Amino acid sequence: xxxxxxxxxxxxxxxxxxxRDMSLEKELATYRLKLAELRDNEGKFALVHGDEVDVFTAxxxxxxxxxxxxxxxxxxxxxxxAAEHVHTITRLIEPECPTSH
Numbered sequence: 001x002x003x004x005x006x007x008x009x010x011x012x013x014x015x016x017x018x019x020r021d022m023s024l025e026k027e028l029a030t031y032r033l034k035l036a037e038l039r040d041n042e043g044k045f046a047l048v049h050g051d052e053v054d055v056f057t058a059x060x061x062x063x064x065x066x067x068x069x070x071x072x073x074x075x076x077x078x079x080x081x082a083a084e085h086v087h088t089i090t091r092l093i094e095p096e097c098p099t100s101h
Contacts, residue, residue, distance in 0.1 A: 026050055027076035038080045049075040 027048040056062035
């Protein structure tokens with residue numbers, strides 16, 4: 001049975017799976033664990049690399065600083081939001097082919 005830690009705001013944080021690290025898995029877990037601390041900065045952008053988190057007013061500034069500090073190493077820039085917005089995409093929609101008429 002896999003046990004999930006809970007962040008301070010209730011997001012489940014899955015344990016790392018040895019040998020099966022997904023891209024940005026560590027950064028997403030760090031963001032979720034530190035979200036309670038980041039709430040005062042809602043609407044700004046978090047630059048996350050490993051366990052490090054810095055906050056920027058503009059997305060572009062966070063991206064530029066991420067490349068300056070970490071080069072091509074993985075890092076994440078995410079808008080700080082107390083509530084995650086879920087977007088649902090379905091593959092059940094079949095677009096009409098314009099040449100089938």
